[in-house]
Amino acid sequence: MSTGLEETSDAETVDVTEAELEALIGDRALARDEHENAPGFVVNPDEVQSVLGDLKDEAGYDHLSCVTAQQYEDRYESIYHLKKYDDASDEVSIVVPTTRDDPVSESAEPVFRTADWHEREAYDLVGIEYADHPDLRRILLPETWQGHPLSDDYDQDKPQLVTLAEHENPLADDHHDAESDTMFLNVGPHHPATHGVLHVKTVLDGETIVDVDPDIGYLHRCEEQMCQQGTYRHQIMPYPDRWDYVSSGLLNEWAYARAIEDLADIEVPEYAQVIRTMGAELCRIASHMLALGTFALDVYGEFTAIFQYTFRDREVVQDILEDLTGQRMMFNYFRVGGVAWDLPEPREEFFEQTRDFLDELPAKVAEYNDMVTSNEIFQTRCIDTGVLEPDVAKDYGCTGPVARGSGVDYDLRRDDPYGYYEHLDWDVVTRDGCDNYARVLCRMEEVEESAKIIEQCLDLLEEWPEDDREVQANVPRTLKPDAGSEIYRAVEAAKGELGIYIRSDGTDKPGRFKIRSPCFSNLQALPEMTEGEYIPDLVASLGSLDIVLGEVDR
Amino acid sequence: MGSDEPETQPRQAIHDSTAPSTDTRDSRIGEGVDDRFNSKLREAFGASPFILTKFDEFMNWVRGNSMFMLQFGIACCSIEMIHTYAIKHDVDRYGAGVPRASPRQADVMIVPGTIVSKFGPRMKRVYDQMPEPKFVVGMGSCTISGGPFQEGYNVVKGAEEIIPIDIHVPGCPPRPEALIYGILKLQERIQNGESSPVVVKPYELEEFGDLPEDELVQKLADEIDEDDLVMRYNWADSP
Numbered sequence: 001m002s003t004g005l006e007e008t009s010d011a012e013t014v015d016v017t018e019a020e021l022e023a024l025i026g027d028r029a030l031a032r033d034e035h036e037n038a039p040g041f042v043v044n045p046d047e048v049q050s051v052l053g054d055l056k057d058e059a060g061y062d063h064l065s066c067v068t069a070q071q072y073e074d075r076y077e078s079i080y081h082l083k084k085y086d087d088a089s090d091e092v093s094i095v096v097p098t099t100r101d102d103p104v105s106e107s108a109e110p111v112f113r114t115a116d117w118h119e120r121e122a123y124d125l126v127g128i129e130y131a132d133h134p135d136l137r138r139i140l141l142p143e144t145w146q147g148h149p150l151s152d153d154y155d156q157d158k159p160q161l162v163t164l165a166e167h168e169n170p171l172a173d174d175h176h177d178a179e180s181d182t183m184f185l186n187v188g189p190h191h192p193a194t195h196g197v198l199h200v201k202t203v204l205d206g207e208t209i210v211d212v213d214p215d216i217g218y219l220h221r222c223e224e225q226m227c228q229q230g231t232y233r234h235q236i237m238p239y240p241d242r243w244d245y246v247s248s249g250l251l252n253e254w255a256y257a258r259a260i261e262d263l264a265d266i267e268v269p270e271y272a273q274v275i276r277t278m279g280a281e282l283c284r285i286a287s288h289m290l291a292l293g294t295f296a297l298d299v300y301g302e303f304t305a306i307f308q309y310t311f312r313d314r315e316v317v318q319d320i321l322e323d324l325t326g327q328r329m330m331f332n333y334f335r336v337g338g339v340a341w342d343l344p345e346p347r348e349e350f351f352e353q354t355r356d357f358l359d360e361l362p363a364k365v366a367e368y369n370d371m372v373t374s375n376e377i378f379q380t381r382c383i384d385t386g387v388l389e390p391d392v393a394k395d396y397g398c399t400g401p402v403a404r405g406s407g408v409d410y411d412l413r414r415d416d417p418y419g420y421y422e423h424l425d426w427d428v429v430t431r432d433g434c435d436n437y438a439r440v441l442c443r444m445e446e447v448e449e450s451a452k453i454i455e456q457c458l459d460l461l462e463e464w465p466e467d468d469r470e471v472q473a474n475v476p477r478t479l480k481p482d483a484g485s486e487i488y489r490a491v492e493a494a495k496g497e498l499g500i501y502i503r504s505d506g507t508d509k510p511g512r513f514k515i516r517s518p519c520f521s522n523l524q525a526l527p528e529m530t531e532g533e534y535i536p537d538l539v540a541s542l543g544s545l546d547i548v549l550g551e552v553d554r
Numbered sequence: 555m556g557s558d559e560p561e562t563q564p565r566q567a568i569h570d571s572t573a574p575s576t577d578t579r580d581s582r583i584g585e586g587v588d589d590r591f592n593s594k595l596r597e598a599f600g601a602s603p604f605i606l607t608k609f610d611e612f613m614n615w616v617r618g619n620s621m622f623m624l625q626f627g628i629a630c631c632s633i634e635m636i637h638t639y640a641i642k643h644d645v646d647r648y649g650a651g652v653p654r655a656s657p658r659q660a661d662v663m664i665v666p667g668t669i670v671s672k673f674g675p676r677m678k679r680v681y682d683q684m685p686e687p688k689f690v691v692g693m694g695s696c697t698i699s700g701g702p703f704q705e706g707y708n709v710v711k712g713a714e715e716i717i718p719i720d721i722h723v724p725g726c727p728p729r730p731e732a733l734i735y736g737i738l739k740l741q742e743r744i745q746n747g748e749s750s751p752v753v754v755k756p757y758e759l760e761e762f763g764d765l766p767e768d769e770l771v772q773k774l775a776d777e778i779d780e781d782d783l784v785m786r787y788n789w790a791d792s793p
């Protein structure tokens with residue numbers, strides 16, 4: 001279904017059977033551990049690098065999508081969820097237990113660059129230490145924090161101290177180093193170009209960036225803790241809306257819905273799947289519109305035209321979504337096993353309104369292309385800046401438009417099908433420019449593809465027989481998945497692969513709930529994209545990564 | 555703002571205890587012009603000379619009609635805030651302006667989102683950088699109580715723990731219409747010369763050396779300089 005370049009490297013890897021995996025890992029596997037989504041292998045904490053290295057080089061598992069850390073009564077555990085960029089449904093989990101007294105495990109960073117931040121997060125929240133890690137310090141919580149909040153002996157009522165000292169005046173003399181004449185510059189956390197509360201520590205040599213270090217955690221709202229405190233059936237669903245909050249609510253809800261439905265074996269009625277697909281794509285359009293508007297604002301200070309135009313279009317989408325779900329942003333519309341209610345009555349009106357929007361969309365997209373993408377200033381700022389090579393993108397676990405803008409043909413809607421996407425006719429957009437421009441174009445084209453999907457869903461919904469409009473499966477009032485069952489499931493959200501890991505402990509609340517955020521991995525690639533470039537390109541690169549801090553920090 | 559409501563003086567002193575203060579809430583109900591408005595002139599000329607009162611009123615009217623907003627995006631609510639600025643809702647109709655990127659040019663700060671421990675000191679700093687008189691609109695349940703994340707280990711239970719807030723707009727997120735209503739209410743209050751008093755909050759920026767010695771301070775003594783600014787969160791005392 002792809003339109004763009006096919007990925008060339010590692011293309012010859014074929015499906016690996018479980019037996020082959022067993023042979024590959026051999027004696028290093030201490031035990032087997034079945035996850036709902038993938039075979040799991042338990043390995044020794046000092047053999048992480050060799051096992052992951054073999055899996056990457058010999059079996060083609062080149063995508064470390066997530067690292068989950070958790071604490072059991074008798075041990076700590078890190079789980080490396082591996083996938084392939086060529087075949088997202090081919091997964092394997094590597095489980096690394098460590099003792100409670102000495103929670104040290106070998107870092108996977110030399111094999112997968114992306115493990116750097118993931119392991120820092122595991123250290124920060126759970127308290128596992130990673131030997132060989134290049135820079136093991138806290139990432140989400142302040143440096144001076146005491147204790148690890150997701151470990152079981154953490155006392156939430158203890159006082160904490162947070163300093164303001166890191167935020168020094170960038171103009172102070174001592175920031176000029178006499179020898180190399182570099183300057184230290186803080187961008188954020190309150191800065192218009194950071195799209196929220198991101199702090200980028202930058203070191204400049206003249207106008208050239210020599211070092212970039214994104215400092216995150218200014219919006220760490222304990223989303224995982226909140227989900228671990230909620231019951232599966234109803235209490236968790238409102239939270240996904242607040243991860244990626246630029247109206248991607250339904251896409252996020254789907255991530256949770258998909259994970260729990262697969263974990264608890266719930267079959268979603270087809271009619272509900274079509275509604276979900278339609279709603280999700282509407283959200284994708286809203287989200288990409290915001291990305292375009294803020295990007296235009298960032299690169300050429302366009303507050304009056306493009307920014308307002310995109311918000312005008314978002315308003316239309318939000319109106320449609322409000323009719324459908326009852327809220328403008330925090331939809332809370334999906335339910336475990338379906339959606340909350342059917343399309344609004346009168347249905348004809350809803351169809352008409354949505355079709356009107358779709359009919360006007362091509363003209364609007366043409367207008368954007370006229371004003372933004374074919375604008376000379378815009379092109380000068382975007383073409384060949386913020387270059388992210390495909391191999392680097394993969395190494396950092398980039399997904400979504402960021403990866404597809406670098407020619408990595410990876411889209412979970414097609415590669416690991418869910419919902420109704422399989423039965424619809426649409427294309428995965430890839431671009432091989434690898435620069436800021438390619439990423440923007442990628443999003444613009446995805447808007448058109450989403451419109452195609454919505455159109456088909458509308459046709460289906462309109463003709464759906466009236467007596468077969470089942471919006472929810474029959475789901476028990478209290479859900480209690482089998483104790484010990486674990487699952488990692490991802491969907492293609494607006495920013496990329498949004499994955500959820502759930503471990504059930506037999507109660508009606510998750511034992512561990514881990515969110516794999518696409519923005520978290522994408523943002524990690526920022527230094528690769530900006531070091532050696534000019535400081536204005538940092539702003540453009542940040543904009544084209546299209547991060548949402550609510551999702552980066554969770 | 556009826557006259558039968560209890561009158562409380564704004565407190566200007568640091569609290570002895572770290573217990574959450576309800577003074578802001580109480581004194582916000584107080585009436586009349588407070589000392590954030592032209593207090594110097596007032597001191598010089600006495601309580602209410604005729605011409606000064608009129609000038610005051612004029613100034614308040616001016617202030618109310620040209621509120622410069624701070625561009626301050628934190629979390630989900632900021633998306634609805636942008637929608638309020640943008641086409642369709644267009645808050646500029648009320649003279650509430652295009653957002654200013656620098657706190658030094660802003661009169662009004664809308665706090666649109668969840669405040670977490672790491673951001674608290676920064677928000678305080680941004681607030682301190684705004685020139686007087688300044689006003690704050692708290693947008694969304696997160697700025698009221700921590701909202702859906704109230705139980706989080708890292709979440710400040712309401713922005714009012716750190717800075718004084720003039721208007722609370724409830725909702726998660728509030729609709730743009732609700733925010734506009736809040737802004738209009740603020741406008742009204744500014745025009746009447748009302749504001750919430752500056753109260754020292756339980757969570758202040760202090761020099762590390764000034765903190766009372768306890769277990770936590772001793773532990774961090776090697777890492778933090780005496781004169782570094784710190785914010786101490788006493789979670790157990792939070793509402």
Ligand code: SF4
Pocket residue numbers: 242629630631632666667668693694695696697701702725726727728
């Ligand atoms: S009140 Fe709701 S919408 Fe607003 S920041 Fe908090 S969680 Fe987000």
